[in-house]
Amino acid sequence: MPRYAVLATHSLTPPAPGPGAEAGGPTAVVLLLDGAGKAQGPPAVVARDRLPAAVAALEEQGVRWVWERTTDWYPDLLRAGADVSRAHDVALCRTILRFSAAAADTAYVRDLRSRPVDDGLEAPAHLLPPTRVSEHQSALFEEPQDDSTAAEAVAAEFRDQLAALPPTPAGRRLHLLLAAESAGALVAAEMTHHGVPWRRDLHAGLLERALGPRTPAGVRPARLEELADQLRVLLDAPGLNPDSPQELLRALHRAGIEAHSTRQWELEEFTHPAIAPLLRYKKLSRLHTANGWAWLDTWIADGRFRPEYVVGGVVTGRWASRGGGALQIPHAVRAAARADPGRMLVVADAAQLEPRILAVLARDTALAAAARGSDLYQGIADLGFGGDRAHAKMAVLGAMYGATTGESGRLMPQLAATFPRAVGFVEKAARQGETGGTVSSHLGRCSPPPSERWRAAQRTETAEQQRRADQLARARGRFTRNFVVQASAAEWALCWLGELRRRLRAERAAGRDLGDLVFFLHDEVMLHVPAEAADEVSALVQECARRAAELMFGAVPVDFPVGVAVVASYAEAK
Structure with missing residues (x-):
């Protein structure tokens, strides 16, 4: 055989x-x-x-x-x-x-x-x-x-x-x-x-309500043109093209708005009549460009959105996608992702996955205790931040992603005192990266060694070269700091997907249709299932999450809860 x-x-x-x-x-x-x-x-x-x-x-x-x-x-x-x-x-x-x-x-x-x-x-x-x-x-x-x-x-x-x-x-x-x-x-x-079930008529209706009737390629929809006209008046810039960042910045400066960029978070710091319509214009422009009629014509066929996933497309093992923006479906169009008649969408996401993975990797019993529940950040806050969940979340994300200056840096000593093994684990990974070393995920995916260009940059003679070398070393340290956690979380998600697929196939082989996996985003999955099987599939998704943790880590004192929503439309899931 x-x-x-x-x-x-x-x-x-x-x-x-x-x-x-x-x-x-x-x-x-x-x-x-x-x-x-x-x-x-x-x-x-x-x-x-x-x-x-x-x-x-x-x-x-x-x-x-x-x-x-x-x-x-x-x-x-x-x-x-x-x-x-x-x-x-x-x-x-x-x-x-x-x-x-x-x-x-x-x-x-x-x-x-x-x-x-x-x-x-x-x-x-x-x-x-x-x-x-x-x-x-x-x-x-x-x-x-x-x-x-x-x-x-x-x-x-x-x-x-x-x-x-x-x-x-x-x-x-x-x-x-x-x-x-x-x-x-x-x-x-x-x-x-299989594709994500997608209602073209609903999507087109969303676009028309937000942007106005469809216009030929290269012509702004009515709502965008109205907002552009408002901006020209409010900024006293008759020929302004708000789609040009350079033109827009010059117009803002002439109006006394000294923004360094046109990013939303920076524009929101200024008080001026033009800010609100400008933010509205940018939001609608993103919708038109990223998920407008051209996207609908290109990516929706036979009532399905079929993106091309790139497995391991990111060095940490996370997936990427080719075209269609599959990994960032905006809330504005999620209502068009709607189950077929007689079926439902089961949307599940793993709660605060990366900090839970860190608790296991670092064998931090205190962090493991905080992770026993649906809200890990609140558990952390109760243990070391006087119940302040926002501060707890900021500190943990800062530790994992290397944002250790500013407010995150101020909170780091408290985090290290409360969870010394977890903080020590990511700090060690950062030091390894800064010195040109590599780090590994739990199952064995390793970060690539630094390139020859990086190594050459570390050989310095002048103060300016040393400054540049230090910047590159710190950047690599931030990469390896997060690699160990993100890569291991990606492995957990792979095990979750694999177990779900195995169980769905086994049920199908036994003559029972429990539906199909149709979407995946880092720690979130979507299944398109018969309506009568939705509760059973919801339980199966959670069971497979537990099995994924056992497969990777064996018996560990860390919970991996999964939130599940049974909905008719993706927009209803969150």
């Missing part, structure tokens, strides 16, 4: 067939592997129109798929009605193994680390497939076979990645991280496939 199935592009097939190419021509190669990653026979070439059926047949045997990138294969398989339960994303795992201190010191890992830090990361040169071609026969797919060296290259790197996982506690945590990252790639593809 095979344990793994490598899927790669056929070495003789161009990525995009030209006009007249045979629709069913060979496009993919499948190579079956045993538990040690050893091939169980020759690779099989699979025709394009037979790949979904081939994948489904191997899914029944319980294989884990191994491919270079999930995005190369899974979106097309989903569109063809074939999904997979487990996968190993070689490219995502390569990125993690490159820097992880938990990885074994193998030739493969040394090769990855030999690349300059600023370079991109592709497959090691010695694993690129040769060009020789031979022929075999396949009993599994009944297709003529090729030597399919691309599949063999992926299998070779997969074996190298398995060999880089030492049989130690750190190695086992790293193995969990690779599995969670790969599962996250499956979740991301499935969320794009």
